[in-house]
Amino acid sequence: xxxxxxxxxxxxxxxxxxxxxxxxxxxxxxxxxxxxxxxxxxxxxxxxxxxxxxxxxxxxxxxxxxxxxxxxxxxxxxxxxxxxxxxxxxxxxxxxxxxxxxxxxxxxxxxxxxxxxxxxxxxxxxxxxxxxxxxxxxxxxxxxxxxxxxxxxxxxxxxxxxxxxxxxxxxxxxxxxxxxxxxxxxxxxxxxxxxxxxxxxxxxxxxxxxxxxxxxxxxxxxxxxxxxxxxxxxxxxxxxxxxxxxxxxxxxxxxxxxxxxxxxxxxxxxxxxxxxxxxxxxxxxxxxxxxxxxxxxxxxxxxx
Amino acid sequence: xxxxxxxxxxxxxxxxxxxxxxxxxxxxxxxxxxxxxxxxxxxxxxxxxxxxxxxxxxxxxxxxxxxxxxxxxxxxxxxxxxxxxxxxxxxxxxxxxxxxxxxxxxxxxxxxxxxxxxxxxxxxxxxxxxxxxxxxxxxxxxxxxxxxxxxxxxxxxxxxxxxxxxxxxxxxxxxxxxxxxxxxxxxxxxxxxxxxxxxxxxxxxxxxxxxxxxxxxxxxxxxxxxxxxxxxxxxxxxxxxxxxxxxxxxxxxxxxxxxxxxxxxxxxxxxxxxxxxxxxxxxxxxxxxxxxxxxxxxxxxxxxxxxxxxxxxxxxxxxxxxxxxxxxxxxxxxxxxxxxxxxxxxxxxxxxxxxxxxxxxxxxxxxxxxxxxxxxxxxxxxxxxxxxxxxxxxxxxxxxxxxxxxx
Amino acid sequence: xxxxxxxxxxxxxxxxxxxxxxxxxxxxxxxxxxxxxxxxxxxxxxxxxxxxxxxxxxxxxxxxxxxxxxx
Numbered sequence: 001x002x003x004x005x006x007x008x009x010x011x012x013x014x015x016x017x018x019x020x021x022x023x024x025x026x027x028x029x030x031x032x033x034x035x036x037x038x039x040x041x042x043x044x045x046x047x048x049x050x051x052x053x054x055x056x057x058x059x060x061x062x063x064x065x066x067x068x069x070x071x072x073x074x075x076x077x078x079x080x081x082x083x084x085x086x087x088x089x090x091x092x093x094x095x096x097x098x099x100x101x102x103x104x105x106x107x108x109x110x111x112x113x114x115x116x117x118x119x120x121x122x123x124x125x126x127x128x129x130x131x132x133x134x135x136x137x138x139x140x141x142x143x144x145x146x147x148x149x150x151x152x153x154x155x156x157x158x159x160x161x162x163x164x165x166x167x168x169x170x171x172x173x174x175x176x177x178x179x180x181x182x183x184x185x186x187x188x189x190x191x192x193x194x195x196x197x198x199x200x201x202x203x204x205x206x207x208x209x210x211x212x213x214x215x216x217x218x219x220x221x222x223x224x225x226x227x228x229x230x231x232x233x234x235x236x237x238x239x240x241x242x243x244x245x246x247x248x249x250x251x252x253x254x255x256x257x258x259x260x261x262x263x264x265x266x267x268x269x270x271x272x273x274x275x276x277x278x279x280x281x282x283x284x285x286x287x288x289x290x291x292x293x294x295x296x297x298x299x300x301x302x303x304x
Numbered sequence: 305x306x307x308x309x310x311x312x313x314x315x316x317x318x319x320x321x322x323x324x325x326x327x328x329x330x331x332x333x334x335x336x337x338x339x340x341x342x343x344x345x346x347x348x349x350x351x352x353x354x355x356x357x358x359x360x361x362x363x364x365x366x367x368x369x370x371x372x373x374x375x376x377x378x379x380x381x382x383x384x385x386x387x388x389x390x391x392x393x394x395x396x397x398x399x400x401x402x403x404x405x406x407x408x409x410x411x412x413x414x415x416x417x418x419x420x421x422x423x424x425x426x427x428x429x430x431x432x433x434x435x436x437x438x439x440x441x442x443x444x445x446x447x448x449x450x451x452x453x454x455x456x457x458x459x460x461x462x463x464x465x466x467x468x469x470x471x472x473x474x475x476x477x478x479x480x481x482x483x484x485x486x487x488x489x490x491x492x493x494x495x496x497x498x499x500x501x502x503x504x505x506x507x508x509x510x511x512x513x514x515x516x517x518x519x520x521x522x523x524x525x526x527x528x529x530x531x532x533x534x535x536x537x538x539x540x541x542x543x544x545x546x547x548x549x550x551x552x553x554x555x556x557x558x559x560x561x562x563x564x565x566x567x568x569x570x571x572x573x574x575x576x577x578x579x580x581x582x583x584x585x586x587x588x589x590x591x592x593x594x595x596x597x598x599x600x601x602x603x604x605x606x607x608x609x610x611x612x613x614x615x616x617x618x619x620x621x622x623x624x625x626x627x628x629x630x631x632x633x634x635x636x637x638x639x640x641x642x643x644x645x646x647x648x649x650x651x652x653x654x655x656x657x658x659x660x661x662x663x664x665x666x667x668x669x670x671x672x673x674x675x676x677x678x679x680x681x682x683x684x685x686x687x688x689x690x691x692x693x694x695x696x697x698x699x700x701x702x703x704x705x706x707x708x709x710x711x
Numbered sequence: 712x713x714x715x716x717x718x719x720x721x722x723x724x725x726x727x728x729x730x731x732x733x734x735x736x737x738x739x740x741x742x743x744x745x746x747x748x749x750x751x752x753x754x755x756x757x758x759x760x761x762x763x764x765x766x767x768x769x770x771x772x773x774x775x776x777x778x779x780x781x782x
Contacts, residue, residue, distance in 0.1 A: 084321035444775030463774035569771030591768035599768035
């Protein structure tokens with residue numbers, strides 16, 4: 001039975017997305033694509049910080065008032081994953097740090113206004129995973145005005161779930177790309193890998209390297225293009241939850257792994273670790289690529 | 305050194321947490337796969353009594369993630385002899401075996417379907433077994449419900465079987481008291497229908513991340529012809545001939561027309577991470593029925609993974625039962641209730657059994673295994689009471705080989 | 712027999728007291744093949760069939776299966 005390639009581009013979670021599937025017929029492929037898109041839409045309406053009726057909005061209403069809220073298994077598992085990332089990053093990966101975003105206006109990268117340090121200190125009172133109390137069925141906060149943001153996990157999680165949906169519907173070959181967070185379902189039917197161009201972080205339209213993935217995932221953090229300048233120094237737009245300031249040193253990180261959630265959080269943690277990020281990545285043992293704010297590049301992904 | 309060790313565990317911690325997210329898996333192998341399991345076994349009893357070669361196959365078909373099917377088939381080829389009756393000789397029981405060899409083939413097939421939704425898991429199974437002197441048609445339904453974030457599971461099930469039992473002989477030479485047509489001669493005066501109803505309630509409870517227990521209570525009712533049409537009892541007051549076997553002094557195995565039984569089974573499973581993920585399985589079952597049989601079964605097995613996807617599993621079993629109220633190896637006087645049986649399975653006895661299984665897995669798809677089991681039945685091994693005889697002591701061995709394939 | 716059933720009930724009630732809640736992400740060990748109640752379904756079938764053909768006690772593991780004229 002000859003398999004054909006079917007492509008499904010769409011927009012979700014604020015990014016251009018695409019599913020490519022090999023299937024025996026367009027009906028088979030469409031059924032899988034529809035199930036995947038349905039699950040992504042479900043996750044978006046549940047955890048989007050832009051939707052006033054999302055479950056995340058309910059969580060943040062409770063967080064604002066330091067009230068307790070009941071949660072389901074999926075949310076508890078995501079909190080457990082966020083906790084593991086917090087522990088493995090020495091407290092730098094912190095999903096309660098979203099409230100710091102209001103302080104910094106990243107839309108204009110030049111003539112950046114630095115917020116008042118006292119203002120930063122005041123907002124830092126509302127940040128801290130140690131103030132989040134969660135169990136497998138409930139979530140509570142020990143301070144008011146807090147806010148959680150699953151943005152650093154949900155897109156990659158959706159990509160991994162997309163692969164599982166494909167497997168459950170007996171599809172073995174394909175790839176899912178959610179705005180740059182990539183998860184391979186399976187290689188091309190002849191066993192050959194997907195060739196994924198890693199964008200040169202310093203030049204938007206240039207491809208730095210082509211990575212061959214037969215299985216697994218690739219995710220990136222940071223964006224060299226969106227670096228900001230403060231007093232002549234370049235910083236990424238990712239905020240350190242302990243200082244309240246954007247991290248400097250690394251501008252972008254790309255990691256490959258078996259799972260997209262893993263690749264995504266590894267790249268984010270590396271960025272947050274700034275000048276120690278490169279050593280952390282090489283000790284972690286996953287193939288990776290890093291770019292500093294000065295344009296220097298390294299990592300073992302470059303050599304594949 | 306310390307930094308490297310810490311970061312190997314960084315990748316492990318993150319990976320474990322990631323794999324625990326619902327619906328996240330690293331490859332297709334982790335989701336439900338079609339599989340076919342096959343097993344061949346050879347059973348042989350001591351003293352050249354009975355041999356059974358069994359061929360089993362089972363196919364598992366996960367159609368969707370909520371609905372799956374199973375088809376099971378088995379063929380038993382039975383040869384050899386088995387005890388028919390007993391008689392006293394200077395106060396001790398002596399056995400009379402069936403003269404001509406038994407040669408029987410049993411075929412059984414059953415199909416089951418299982419459906420899962422947010423209420424629970426529901427299954428139905430339908431099947432039929434037939435051989436030259438026995439038919440059984442059966443169905444059962446089962447359900448499972450999870451509570452307590454799947455830490456507790458309640459199982460409820462019901463089963464029904466309708467069986468026909470009769471006895472056949474070779475005619476010639478044994479033609480007296482036989483009815484039927486060419487090739488299929490049945491003994492008259494024995495055999496009949498019986499029905500069995502069974503209900504089960506069970507609870508499985510996780511104790512911690514390394515262990516869990518299960519407790520099941522089963523109640524069963526059988527009604528109809530519950531005797532063995534091939535067996536006879538020594539009854540010296542009988543003056544009528546027993547067709548093809550004796551002029552007098554014997555009568556048919558005659559058991560009550562009803563039996564109620566309960567079985568209470570407790571199971572414990574424990575994981576040992578510092579012993580290469582070995583698992584201990586302990587089972588204890590108490591059985592009792594209205595024929596006054598009580599029995600204890602104790603089983604232990606130790607599943608030990610060794611290198612490179614090999615595993616070895618030694619097991620041990622102890623069983624003890626007391627005799628049915630109306631059982632005797634032979635009778636010297638009549639019973640007021642009219643029930644008589646010398647079937648060795650209703651006697652007081654105990655048994656000790658042990659075995660070992662070796663299994664090897666290839667590429668998470670194919671697994672091959674061999675096992676050998678030995679069993680010894682002995683009148684003196686019983687901790688229960690009642691009548692019995694050491695003439696019924698025997699041993700058996702089972703050699704088995706299996707091939708399981710996932711695709 | 713009633714006495715034995717009473718002990719069984721007490722045992723079941725005790726279960727809820729001496730357990731730790733296992734979270735979904737802690738089920739790795741319990742999911743291993745050697746930790747399943749029935750690690751080898753085909754072999755269990757033949758063993759249970761053999762034992763119930765040679766002994767009086769049957770049942771407890773699940774419902775069903777048909778009978779046979781095993782001697």
